[in-house]
Amino acid sequence: MLVAKIVHYPIIYKSVKVFFAFSTSNLKANLETYKRVGTIITSKKSKLTVDLIKKAVREKKNDGITKNEDDEQFHKEAIGGIDEADCVIADASFPSSGVGFQIGYAISLKKPVLCIFSEEFGSRKLSKVIFTMKSPFLQISSYTENTLKSVISKFLDNLPKQYLMKFNFIITPEIDDYLTWLHNKSGKSKSETLREKVVEKVIREDKEYLSSKKHPSKA
Structure with missing residues (x-):
């Protein structure tokens, strides 16, 4: 879970x-x-x-x-x-x-x-x-x-300030192995690797989400 x-x-x-x-x-x-x-x-x-x-x-x-x-x-x-x-x-x-x-x-x-x-x-x-x-x-x-x-x-x-929020994330051993491999390869921390290589990439490629940000639904 x-x-x-x-x-x-x-x-x-x-x-x-x-x-x-x-x-x-x-x-x-x-x-x-x-x-x-x-x-x-x-x-x-x-x-x-x-x-x-x-x-x-x-x-x-x-x-x-x-x-x-x-x-x-x-x-x-x-x-x-x-x-x-x-x-x-x-x-x-x-x-x-x-x-x-x-x-x-x-x-x-x-x-x-x-x-x-x-x-x-x-x-x-x-x-x-x-x-x-x-x-x-x-x-x-x-x-x-x-x-x-x-x-x-x-x-x-003048760029918008970007900040990070802590996020506790429980992962499987396989995911940990992969993040460790990426860390050893790039020298970046596991959290930075997960953020940049996985989550941010998914966001950039999720057309439905990006469309919702352009045209937010009216409550």
């Missing part, structure tokens, strides 16, 4: 999980800016779902062209990072079909997206596709070297 109990206090606030999207076509010229974005995100007690900056640097050839197989793996990791994220920050200073797709994908999942572009290059460089996107989940903002931190901080500070 399943025994569960929700305890509302104490409230434990979640760290915001952020996916950072950027163009790899001008990586060398923009690497320091991308690194700074990552530093700003972590300084806000948020965390990157996947650090694609290090991966992109590691996999780039000397001529700046990424291998096709690396591109495919990069894309898969980006999709996984967006799935896991609470929000997305995308630097669209340079036209990139990859960044455009990632923004659109995040919006389709109803995740808040901050699309930033450098004033050094101007909005003319920003993809027209992004400008024509009409969504309450999308914010577009320019930045300079001096305003980059405040632009990102404002976005993160």
